[in-house]
């Protein structure tokens with residue numbers, strides 16, 4: 001399984017890295033085509049491919065629609081779904097609908113298994129009234145359903161986006177994805193010991209989610225700072241069981257250094 005979260009080609013607030021870049025759409029699609037090709041090469045005969053992606057309304061909604069069209073070139077892949085994660089806090093002005101969405105594309109190669117149990121949320125079903133006749137008896141949806149809880153479907157409303165009060169928060173990682181979302185993805189399409197790959201580690205969420213769920217994970221990041229953060233996050237998790245640093249600095253030695261210098 002591959003869970004990739006590439007840069008979205010949207011200038012990110014005050015991002016301090018060249019690797020969360022904004023380039024021409026043409027170059028971005030070139031870059032995307034290359035990594036998708038690489039992904040297909042390393043995927044099993046039957047495998048899942050998840051891609052987090054964004055859209056910039058200030059720039060004709062690129063790259064989301066362009067990316068989907070580009071994906072049509074890859075005949076080995078079949079589109080399966082287009083999930084929207086609904087953030088609780090968004091960004092926007094008083095003159096526009098608040099932007100609360102985060103897109104997640106889902107493709108498959110071959111015919112991998114899908115574990116529907118992973119889709120159930122903790123949200124109880126509350127709406128009654130879907131009556132249907134079964135074997136001559138009128139039954140109501142509550143009697144028929146397998147679970148008391150609703151399925152996440154392709155609009156996920158039950159996942160908190162990461163912010164500094166949460167344990168999993170990794171300071172300095174602007175594009176950190178919620179652990180619960182990645183755990184849901186991993187559980188839906190893999191078993192213990194399966195291999196999960198993430199080409200764009202950043203804060204290392206896929207790695208930690210995989211570690212929690214006993215999967216083997218390969219991940220990398222072109223930016224050495226994010227690669228270091230990812231390694232430290234795993235070490236910290238193995239040592240303390242904590243999934244992040246909340247608001248604490250993952251590089252405490254830098255703070256100490258500054259503190260020490262004050263006294264010299």
Ligand SMILES: C[S@@+](CC[C@H](N)C(=O)[O-])C[C@H]1O[C@@H](n2cnc3c(N)ncnc32)[C@H](O)[C@@H]1O
Pocket residue numbers: 005006007008017019020173175176177178199200201202203204205206220221222223226
């Ligand atoms: C949107 S972030 C990933 C966020 C991640 N899912 C998380 O939860 O923390 C994208 C990451 O891709 C990295 N990146 C950009 N270009 C790359 C490349 N060519 N190869 C590997 N990593 C790259 C950036 O440094 C950045 O950390």
